[in-house]
Amino acid sequence: MKEIDWSNLSFGYMRTDYNVRCYYRDGKWGEIEVSSEETINVHMAATCLHYGQEAFEGLKAFRCKDGKIRVFRMKDNAERLQSSCRGILMPELPTELFCEMVKKVIKLNERFIPPYESGASLYIRPLLIGTGAQVGVRPASEYLFVIFVSPVGPYFKGGFSTNPYVIIREFDRAAPLGTGTFKVGGNYAASLRANKMAHDLGYSCEFYLDAKEKKYMDECGAANFFGIKNNTYITPLSSSILPSITNRSLMQLAEDMGLKVERRPVPEEELATFEEAGACGTAAVISPIQRIDDLENKKSYVISKDGKPGPISTKLYNKLRAIQYGDEPDVHGWVTVID
Ligand code: PLP
Ligand code: COI
Numbered sequence: 001m002k003e004i005d006w007s008n009l010s011f012g013y014m015r016t017d018y019n020v021r022c023y024y025r026d027g028k029w030g031e032i033e034v035s036s037e038e039t040i041n042v043h044m045a046a047t048c049l050h051y052g053q054e055a056f057e058g059l060k061a062f063r064c065k066d067g068k069i070r071v072f073r074m075k076d077n078a079e080r081l082q083s084s085c086r087g088i089l090m091p092e093l094p095t096e097l098f099c100e101m102v103k104k105v106i107k108l109n110e111r112f113i114p115p116y117e118s119g120a121s122l123y124i125r126p127l128l129i130g131t132g133a134q135v136g137v138r139p140a141s142e143y144l145f146v147i148f149v150s151p152v153g154p155y156f157k158g159g160f161s162t163n164p165y166v167i168i169r170e171f172d173r174a175a176p177l178g179t180g181t182f183k184v185g186g187n188y189a190a191s192l193r194a195n196k197m198a199h200d201l202g203y204s205c206e207f208y209l210d211a212k213e214k215k216y217m218d219e220c221g222a223a224n225f226f227g228i229k230n231n232t233y234i235t236p237l238s239s240s241i242l243p244s245i246t247n248r249s250l251m252q253l254a255e256d257m258g259l260k261v262e263r264r265p266v267p268e269e270e271l272a273t274f275e276e277a278g279a280c281g282t283a284a285v286i287s288p289i290q291r292i293d294d295l296e297n298k299k300s301y302v303i304s305k306d307g308k309p310g311p312i313s314t315k316l317y318n319k320l321r322a323i324q325y326g327d328e329p330d331v332h333g334w335v336t337v338i339d
Helices: 074-087 095-108 185-189 192-200 245-256 268-273 311-324
Strands: 019-025 033-035 054-056 059-063 069-072 121-130 143-152 163-167 205-209 217-220 224-229 232-235 260-263 276-281 285-294 299-302 335-338
Touching (some): 069 311, 074 121, 095 143, 163 192, 224 245, 232 245, 276 311
Antiparallel strands (some): 054 121, 069 335, 121 143, 224 232, 224 276, 276 285
């Protein structure tokens, strides 16, 4: 194997040795299969290709200082996938099967887990697709669940440093009663144009406002949003955002640190009052926000006056990473040691 430059990995795909698969046929899940193929053979009329019957997950495993491998909040990812399944009428994958397959794929690809010192991790991508053929708009009767892994570095260039963001009013990612709370491919297809617009304008990522009133902060690309002021952690309550497991963890850690936590609609104007703000998700952990521009309204909300991550975001980031790498006790039972 060519040497991997662990410290300079980006967030991307790298071929590893194995993936694991499980098929749903005749109303039941089959045996776990191990594959070294990167491709899948799919019927041309499969519902995932035509009608978006597709859901995925994203979680990480870490090589720790004590030499052990830890995976973060695997059960919560299993449960969110089940919620996505209910959302687009796919059969729910049992939590035990999900966890068994995650553990298996990590062990099979152990040599791809970045070393502790690199600060990189193993990204785990579970994917569930409708494989049964349908021409009418109906759910498939056959499905494939597959998990692959890839060693990854930071999602945003520069890792834990501040970046500029932009509110894109021209596009919505998800409707109030749509599929925004599910991790399904269609939401990401809907985000591609806004995301390209933001990048073309030199921003790190796009922000969405609530689709109905265009008044409240929703999500930021493929990450949740939080703001901090007056010793309070504030994050949007919305029916069109993905319930981020990272955000949920940060809310708990904020509470543990003695901050107040508020989940409520966040009006755009409130951005002017935040002392710190960040985008959060598995991939980025926390990406601190330098400023958020609203080009159409000719407004720029500068959040980090000195261009540096704020003290509370930094503390939250360090705390979460320390738990993930096993450097601090896992008091909330978020971590599974893989042996
Ligand atoms: N929001 C969207 C739309 C996402 O795709 C993700 C990534 O998974 C998140 C938020 C963050 O969620 P999590 O913290 O569970 O990774
Ligand atoms: C995340 O893990 O936070 C993501 O947004 C993953 C993304 C590549 C869909």
